[in-house]
Amino acid sequence: MTERVVVIGASGFGRECLDALEAMMAAGERLEVLGVVDDSPSAVNLRRLAERDIPYLGTRADWLESGTDRASYVVGIGNPAVRRQLVDELDAAGLRPFTAVHPSATFGARTTLAEGVVVCAGAAISTNVRLGRHVHVNPNVTIGHDAELGDFVSVNPAAVISGEVVVGEGTLVGAAATVLQNLTVGERVVVGAGAVVTRNVPPVVVVKGVPGRWSEEPECSE
Ligand SMILES: CC(C)(COP(=O)(O)OP(=O)(O)OC[C@H]1O[C@@H](n2cnc3c(N)ncnc32)[C@H](O)[C@@H]1OP(=O)(O)O)[C@@H](O)C(=O)NCCC(=O)NCCS
Known part of the structure; x- marks a missing residue:
């Protein structure tokens, strides 16, 4: 059908x-x-x-x-x-x-996509990755092995989520940002374009720069 x-x-x-x-x-x-x-x-x-x-x-x-x-x-x-x-x-x-997946995206073994996910052209998603409901993976994003992205996460173009990273629900990772391996990024965080996340990030903050820094007060309003 x-x-x-x-x-x-x-x-x-x-x-x-x-x-x-x-x-x-x-x-x-x-x-x-x-x-x-x-x-x-x-x-x-x-x-x-x-x-x-x-x-x-x-x-x-x-x-x-x-x-x-x-x-x-x-x-x-x-x-x-x-x-x-x-x-x-x-x-x-x-x-x-x-669930819309551009045929040029690549996937490793045992990767799972929940309903409503969109994966754009050229994304490279590694092995044992879990993408939650309605996650957006923009063009040329890389997601490393064993990463877990919560529901409604957006990963903007050319961002890199490294292996074993956990990204909380509703977080946006900006264009060309990098999250280093084994880190946890909290819920409803905004990682600014080009930032490099080198430490675990608490929920509801805006991360900018290299290395990524944030104010301890929540900056991110909805
Ligand atoms: C980080 C971000 C969330 C900041 O938003 P904001 O707080 O509304 O930012 P503003 O535009 O008010 O700028 C505030 C300050 O942060 C700086 N800034 C903004 N974005 C920055 C970034 N990505 N990295 C470093 N500094 C940044 C601005 O230059 C400004 O500095 P100043 O106070 O010294 O002038 C946003 O700029 C961003 O990068 N979002 C992701 C965008 C993206 O991925 N776009 C691609 C879409 S496909």
Whole structure:
């Protein structure tokens, strides 16, 4: 049976989810992309969807009212807190998440992906890795052996999560940041772009720089 998929979010990551889905179809997966749902798409993003012949299906309310056409969904919104809120709502409406994995991503043995995960082009995910629900792995990310990423983690392009690292729920790891091996990064942390994490990180802080430093007071508001 052909899986019918809707992407939530017309912005950058939403359209990168489309890239992954289109590449899966080109590789022979039986998928149909019904279109994109977004509560407030910009004019430029609507034009970008039209240019690639992807229908805009309206707001979430429009889509839910339309009966959703038995589609499953992928949330293409990078912000972990916003993503969690949307997923709670869509799951409560009885919708099914879809897991989108670009065929150029590579995986080691015994790696597991929970529902709703998105893995973009060129990601290299090693062995015995566990990705929680709705984790986003952006292009060219590396995730080392035995790492565990909690639900709703976002790993931005070219970041490196080393072996045996544990990343807490709702944490965002910025572009080209590196987390060194065997460390734990708490929940709802933001690791800034280019930071190098060299120590365990408590929850709800913003880490910047090399070596990564943070204020002991929580900086990260939602
Ligand atoms: C670290 C981060 C969360 C900081 O956000 P913020 O607190 O709102 O930052 P601001 O823009 O207000 O800057 C505050 C200060 O931090 C500095 N700063 C911002 N990001 C930084 C980073 N990644 N590394 C080092 N310093 C950084 C700013 O230069 C500024 O310094 P100043 O006070 O000396 O002028 C954010 O800049 C970041 O890196 N997010 C990840 C972005 C990413 O991955 N983008 C790719 C998307 S695909």
